[in-house]
Amino acid sequence: MTLQFPLAQSVDWSAGAAYLDGAFMVVRDAKIPITDWGYRRSDVTYDVVSVWDGAFFRLDDHLRRFRASMRTMRLAPQETDEEIRRILHHLVALTGLRNAYVAMDCLRARPNPGERYHPANARSYLAAFAIPYVWLMKPEIIERGAHMIIASTPRIPDVCLDARAKNFHWADMTAALFEAEEKGADNPILLDLDGNVTEGPGYNVFCVTDGLVATPDRNVLEGISRLSAIDLCREMGLGCGLRRVPVGELLEADEVFVTSTAGGVIPVTRLDSRILGNDRPGPVTERLREAYWLKRRKGWHAEPVDYASAQPR
Amino acid sequence: MTLQFPLAQSVDWSAGAAYLDGAFMVVRDAKIPITDWGYRRSDVTYDVVSVWDGAFFRLDDHLRRFRASMRTMRLAPQETDEEIRRILHHLVALTGLRNAYVAMDCLRARPNPGERYHPANARSYLAAFAIPYVWLMKPEIIERGAHMIIASTPRIPDVCLDARAKNFHWADMTAALFEAEEKGADNPILLDLDGNVTEGPGYNVFCVTDGLVATPDRNVLEGISRLSAIDLCREMGLGCGLRRVPVGELLEADEVFVTSTAGGVIPVTRLDSRILGNDRPGPVTERLREAYWLKRRKGWHAEPVDYASAQPR
Numbered sequence: 215m216t217l218q219f220p221l222a223q224s225v226d227w228s229a230g231a232a233y234l235d236g237a238f239m240v241v242r243d244a245k246i247p248i249t250d251w252g253y254r255r256s257d258v259t260y261d262v263v264s265v266w267d268g269a270f271f272r273l274d275d276h277l278r279r280f281r282a283s284m285r286t287m288r289l290a291p292q293e294t295d296e297e298i299r300r301i302l303h304h305l306v307a308l309t310g311l312r313n314a315y316v317a318m319d320c321l322r323a324r325p326n327p328g329e330r331y332h333p334a335n336a337r338s339y340l341a342a343f344a345i346p347y348v349w350l351m352k353p354e355i356i357e358r359g360a361h362m363i364i365a366s367t368p369r370i371p372d373v374c375l376d377a378r379a380k381n382f383h384w385a386d387m388t389a390a391l392f393e394a395e396e397k398g399a400d401n402p403i404l405l406d407l408d409g410n411v412t413e414g415p416g417y418n419v420f421c422v423t424d425g426l427v428a429t430p431d432r433n434v435l436e437g438i439s440r441l442s443a444i445d446l447c448r449e450m451g452l453g454c455g456l457r458r459v460p461v462g463e464l465l466e467a468d469e470v471f472v473t474s475t476a477g478g479v480i481p482v483t484r485l486d487s488r489i490l491g492n493d494r495p496g497p498v499t500e501r502l503r504e505a506y507w508l509k510r511r512k513g514w515h516a517e518p519v520d521y522a523s524a525q526p527r
Numbered sequence: 528m529t530l531q532f533p534l535a536q537s538v539d540w541s542a543g544a545a546y547l548d549g550a551f552m553v554v555r556d557a558k559i560p561i562t563d564w565g566y567r568r569s570d571v572t573y574d575v576v577s578v579w580d581g582a583f584f585r586l587d588d589h590l591r592r593f594r595a596s597m598r599t600m601r602l603a604p605q606e607t608d609e610e611i612r613r614i615l616h617h618l619v620a621l622t623g624l625r626n627a628y629v630a631m632d633c634l635r636a637r638p639n640p641g642e643r644y645h646p647a648n649a650r651s652y653l654a655a656f657a658i659p660y661v662w663l664m665k666p667e668i669i670e671r672g673a674h675m676i677i678a679s680t681p682r683i684p685d686v687c688l689d690a691r692a693k694n695f696h697w698a699d700m701t702a703a704l705f706e707a708e709e710k711g712a713d714n715p716i717l718l719d720l721d722g723n724v725t726e727g728p729g730y731n732v733f734c735v736t737d738g739l740v741a742t743p744d745r746n747v748l749e750g751i752s753r754l755s756a757i758d759l760c761r762e763m764g765l766g767c768g769l770r771r772v773p774v775g776e777l778l779e780a781d782e783v784f785v786t787s788t789a790g791g792v793i794p795v796t797r798l799d800s801r802i803l804g805n806d807r808p809g810p811v812t813e814r815l816r817e818a819y820w821l822k823r824r825k826g827w828h829a830e831p832v833d834y835a836s837a838q839p840r
Contacts, residue, residue, distance in 0.1 A: 232561060241562065244560070244562075245560050245561060246558055246560075246561055247557070247558050248557040248559055248632070248656060249554065255695055255701060256696060256697055256698065257701050287701075327542075330665070332708065333705065334705065343562070345562075350644070352643070367686070367687065369687065370687045370688065370696075371687075371720070374681055374683045374684075374698070382567060382568055383683075383696045384569060385569065385696055386688060388568060391645060392601060392646065392647065407684070
């Protein structure tokens with residue numbers, strides 16, 4: 215397709231830049247028609263990649279996952295992966311942000327009036343935006359370690375909706391966030407219907423017992439930060455099991471941490487009524503967190519943003 | 528709150544009228560910010576009421592259910608129920624439509640930048656629109672009877688998300704619609720994780736065996752058209768059980784029908800490989816369907832639209 219890439223000059227892009235169905239605009243102008251099924255049936259998939267110190271982190275992995283999610287949900291925008299990559303670079307370039315939260319959505323429109331009212335008759339389209347970096351939790355919470363609860367609402371099962379296709383079916387997550395709030399905790403962890411650990415709103419969950427790391431292998435998004443933590447475990451010679459993790463194992467673990475694009479490796483120091491590691495981030499978690507940020511500062515999986523694309527030549 | 532009700536004159540409202548967070552507009556201008564959680568986390572509830580021959584059907588019941596759904600999902604717009612009623616009347620009055628599909632949504636915005644990123648910090652707001660009446664299925668399909676399949680994707684369980692709070696978590700429904708398409712059927716019926724009948728995309732399911740009617744009592748939206756069918760059964764002296772309905776019972780039933788605001792009572796004449804009632808709508812279904820439309824023509828639960836509200840005095 216033919217894309218028009220505007221220059222940054224003469225518009226204030228600092229609050230964020232967006233791309234919607236072929237056109238660039240400031241983020242506050244990016245809006246979804248109330249009748250589109252991306253909203254009205256949450257018939258949409260998305261991905262989020264971070265920019266840190268002027269570079270995307272694992273952009274190839276995010277683009278690959280985004281395309282896989284689109285296939286699962288039978289969504290296909292007109293843009294190719296290379297076009298999406300150029301759009302994301304340009305969005306960050308317009309804002310000039312060195313640290314950014316960059317989201318890409320593919321959503322279903324709706325059939326035209328008079329056409330059969332079926333998703334097979336509706337086209338899908340791309341939306342994306344870059345805004346200032348969003349921390350999943352405030353940096354001071356990440357420093358002290360997050361206080362979490364095991365939510366009483368179970369995660370929507372994979373058989374109903376494949377969690378690997380990143381989606382906005384968050385009612386279970388939202389209920390769990392309110393429950394955490396009521397119990398004075400920062401965040402929740404959700405179980406599956408059989409009492410195994412799944413994930414939380416925006417993060418994967420890991421536990422460490424006797425020096426061995428484990429993270430759930432089903433009913434979870436296969437997070438890119440999760441992948442990074444698994445890679446780091448391997449590099450550091452730590453055993454990391456991808457398997458079923460019963461809630462009892464989590465509650466009795468030596469350490470618990472979560473991983474997210476919006477925060478990297480985040481220690482958990484309280485879980486329900488339990489205080490872990492004397493209320494301080496555990497040693498394995500800290501080693502992983504330090505390695506994560508050290509490697510990122512050194513350019514691990516980094517793709518520098520093409521800031522020049524939004525400037526006059 | 529102070530509402531400004533515009534007059535219909537000098538704008539073409541025929542494609543639909545909308546209300547969004549305090550303001551009226553033509554429906555194509557009603558759009559949801561891409562960053563709002565109503566879209567981005569499907570943190571939204573909704574309801575749909577029909578207007579037929581210039582009157583709302585069971586508007587009180589819809590308003591009551593909408594308020595109950597909002598409570599369940601911890602959403603609270605600034606509008607009272609009476610204000611919502613006036614808004615819905617005015618939307619239809621602007622369009623002048625005698626038959627309309629009228630939707631009301633309450634969705635969560637997002638926290639302001641810098642505030643804690645939690646749904647408890649985000650306000651919620653009302654959106655609504657009236658457009659020309661949408662049939663769930665084409666009238667000719669409703670006449671011949673719908674061809675349905677039992678979907679292989681199960682319905683999201685109630686423990687994850689209370690189906691009584693009408694919501695846009697439709698990925699299971701969308702997958703089932705594609706499956707029906709592939710199998711040459713019109714529509715799907717979804718089961719729960721234990722093989723009991725739940726509902727389909729936009730409708731409740733009933734079966735008739737030996738003159739007795741039954742419909743599932745759990746993991747379903749408590750549809751207003753479902754309620755109307757139950758009321759009709761009582762008036763006509765037909766036994767109607769609200770209970771667990773195993774898929775085997777549905778597959779062996781004498782008759783199957785579905786109910787929806789977007790179509791009333793709709794016969795099912797094929798279900799998977801089974802042909803019901805010689806491929807014609809069954810006698811109980813037909814009696815219910817005729818009674819439904821006869822009573823509606825006579826003003827059953829009808830609230831005439833206040834068309835004058837959009838005209839100069």
